[in-house]
Amino acid sequence: MNETIETILKHKSIRKFQDKPLAEEQIRTIVECAKAASTSSFIQAYSIIGVKDQEKKQRLAEIAGSQNYVAANGHFFVFCADLYRHALIGEREGGDVKESIESTEKFMVAVIDAALAAQNAAIAAESMGLGICYIGGLRNNLEEVQNLLSTPERVIPLFGMAVGYPDQNPGMKPRLPFSHIYHEDRYEQDQENYLRQIGEYDHEIAAYYEERTGGKRHDTWSRQITGMLEKKSRMYMKAFVEKNKLNKR
Template identity: 75%
Template structure:
């Protein structure tokens, strides 16, 4: 096992950081590593917005559900799906690019490109001894995020990443068994096998929570997922995306 694999396998979400900002050199390195990620057909359909302004970070923390680590960290990054520059290219070169830009396929490309770049950024940060936490809560109110960041049409803020010096050492949360995630030569559709694997995983997660909380919590993963998915959330997303001239076709 090499140091890269050790860094990947040691990942955990950090939600408390030291009051120490990242240096401009650290920020530059993280962004350069993000840019080194694979990108579909070299389209590079994403942008990254770094937030230093404390008032903006505090507003983003409020939008994200009053998560204080959105405001209190070494640096806050927001990853955006971005096809704005591609629309400008079409205008400048007088080419009919909008049908493609407004397609579901190119929207998916932008989502994938941004996510690949983000994970590269995370691995770079963690390899530097920093901690990270992905923040999907900015999607609670993207209209407010859009106003705060001044993003143009065809740009969708997807998620944030809080990065900084860890001020906690949380336990590593067990993932689904590899047999439940990795399928060979086709998707395993033995329902009894599938449910049996979930049952074993639920026992593992329940034990994890009991140990972590001195038996004050014993949730199962299945119970968490059922409870979360039963509640409708961010149902405005399709309209927001289409109002920003993406995923129209």
């Protein structure tokens, strides 16, 4: 097993960072690694906004659900789906690109491109001894995030990433088993086996939470996820994306 694989397999979210900013060279390296990610048809439909202004970071922390590590970290990145530049070059080149840019397909491409770039950035940061935490809570109020970051139409902030020097060493949260994630040649639809595997995973997660909290939390993955899905959240998203002239067709 090489160092890259070891870094990936040791991933854990860090939610407490030392009060130490990243150096400019570290920020550039992380972004250059993000840029090296695969991109569909060379479209490069994403942008990254680094947030240093402490007042903006504090407001983003509040938007994200009062997650203090959004404000207290070494550096905060916001990854955006971005088809703004493509509209501009289409106009400059005299091409009729509007329908394509507003299609669901191109919106999916932009989201996937941003996610691929972000995971490259995460691995790069962790390989440098830094910790990271993805922040989806920015989507609680994207209109305010847009105003804070001055993003134009056709640019959607998707999620943040807090990066910094870890000031904690949490345990690794168990993932779904290999046999449940990986299918060969066809999607396995044996529901009895499917639910049995989830039941085994529920036991593993319950033990993890009990150990992590000293017996204070009694929960399973199934119960946790069902409770989360029962709560309708961010239901404004479709209208918001369409208002920004994406995913309309």
